[in-house]
Amino acid sequence: MAGTGTSAPRQRAKGLSREVIVDACLQLADEAGGSALTFRRIGQLLGADPTALYRHFKDKDELLLALADRLIGDALRDFEPGPSWRDTIKDLVVRGRRAYLAHPQVAALAAVRVTRQESEMQFIETMLSTLRQAGFGRDDAVRIYRACADFMLAWTGFGAALKSLGEKSEADNRAWAEAYAQAPADRFPNAAASAAAMPGISDEENFAFALDLLLDGIEARLPG
């Protein structure tokens, strides 16, 4: 069942399936951007008629949900919980982020969706189980789970959207550096003075920093 040996189903017109289509979508989005994720281009890549996709997904929305679930599944591949609850939570968050950012153009569209499918369920269960074993009560565990999961999804989707935008209109990416350097120093002294340091902070560092802040706050709330 788990599609491990992905042979070469590409190029042949016939033999479509949800898996093959999702594969093509990821490839297409990576190569040509998220805006290339149209039925006609997907069909062209698969050598099939665009409307053939409607036999497998009733909607573009349903296709997007399948893409989202695929990303969550990628995040959990080969995952195993460790002895430290804090490291395990951190690992889950980092894995989710990494899996999403492996396909930024898709992540920008999918991070905000709730798939309520298999992989998402597994992710939730693993996190809740980890928190319960760490000693948190049931309500606290739910609270903290949502804080961590939403933090990961929101921040990752944000970064993915920025990256997606940046590849097309690079103005946004460089805007951080340029705009602050051009800031009039009399009205915005701190912004102008910090212009040099601003672009030096990558989204990756920024995320790791905030995640540590969050985990410190969680640890301080550990009962007992």
Next chain:
Amino acid sequence: MAGTGTSAPRQRAKGLSREVIVDACLQLADEAGGSALTFRRIGQLLGADPTALYRHFKDKDELLLALADRLIGDALRDFEPGPSWRDTIKDLVVRGRRAYLAHPQVAALAAVRVTRQESEMQFIETMLSTLRQAGFGRDDAVRIYRACADFMLAWTGFGAALKSLGEKSEADNRAWAEAYAQAPADRFPNAAASAAAMPGISDEENFAFALDLLLDGIEARLPG
């Protein structure tokens, strides 16, 4: 000039301006959803030809940036820094979130954009100034600013997108409650047991909780 008392939605066809158009966009998105934000519907609401908008914005993207800047401007209206740096930072983050969520359909599209315009500059300057006065060094201030600003933008954009989606396909909103309740208890014991508590956590609580976690972590890093 500045039409303050813009009561009647349909006005005279002539006399367009960036401000009037932005007003119409906010109103239209609030009433008819973000997907209604098309040139033809905006023009119809203003009683003008759709293509007339191109005389004021060269692009739909440029229109979106103007909307984003408007939201940031709303966030800073009547703001005044307080004596406590922590309360001031928190106030800025909460204000930003509130201004964005006042127009969720717009926020879902605008939260991810960097406008590098007047209001955004003011927001940055205020935050950096507050952190410097609190005693943080220049590099730390920049680091913490980006963590807080990205946290606010990402989380708010995430919530706004969820709310925007939920109004159209309510399945996603209720999914939290329904999906976890239907979770098979043998495979997902924690998820099933927490099904009752899950929907009880509003996005508002969730955000406030995570923000406090973040601020606690920041406070622990205060030098001296």
Next chain:
DNA sequence: AGGGTTCAGTCAACATTGTTGACAATGATG
């Protein structure tokens, strides 16, 4: 004032998009 230039709004048109309904091939089932 008069002539020229720019601005602001209008109209028709084009390429793309998601989506639908009718039709054809194919394989399983009775």
Next chain:
DNA sequence: CATCATTGTCAACAATGTTGACTGAACCCT
């Protein structure tokens, strides 16, 4: 063999962002 559901194909529709040509008014410089 006949029947039926599945899967892919074709043509078409409404809606979207965007462009270029055209029009009328306002403004500026002699």
